[in-house]
Amino acid sequence: MLRNDRIRMQHMLDSARESVGFVQGKSRDDLGTDRLLTLGILKCIEIIGEAAARIDKETQKKYQNILWSDIIGMRNRLVHIYFDIDLDTIWKTVTQDIPPLIEELEKVLEKEKEL
Numbered sequence: 001m002l003r004n005d006r007i008r009m010q011h012m013l014d015s016a017r018e019s020v021g022f023v024q025g026k027s028r029d030d031l032g033t034d035r036l037l038t039l040g041i042l043k044c045i046e047i048i049g050e051a052a053a054r055i056d057k058e059t060q061k062k063y064q065n066i067l068w069s070d071i072i073g074m075r076n077r078l079v080h081i082y083f084d085i086d087l088d089t090i091w092k093t094v095t096q097d098i099p100p101l102i103e104e105l106e107k108v109l110e111k112e113k114e115l
Contacts, residue, residue, distance in 0.1 A: 002056055002059065005055050006109065011048075012105055015044040018040075018044050020102065022040050022041055023041070031091055042078055045074060045075065045078060045093060048071060048101075049074055049076070049078070053075065066104055
């Protein structure tokens with residue numbers, strides 16, 4: 001794996017962990033009332049997607065368990081269609097989709113460290 005890919009995957013992992021940390025002790029209703037929480041989660045998801053978009057295509061092919069196009073697509077939607085964000089989708093993403101991503105990134109980074 002290219003050094004920059006490893007760094008970007010670490011950025012993805014750091015932001016994924018941070019987003020999950022933001023929702024600890026929170027509920028879906030908090031997204032509608034806590035603007036800082038919402039913006040923090042959105043920024044983390046954007047960082048995850050931006051880093052993913054810059055991962056080399058060969059690395060993406062090597063690690064197909066990571067849903068690269070979905071991650072990048074989510075980032076693009078948040079950035080370009082910011083006025084029509086579905087908070088239910090954001091909540092599902094951070095509570096259901098990101099935890100398995102964290103596990104996968106941890107596996108990849110551990111495997112690559114051994115190589």
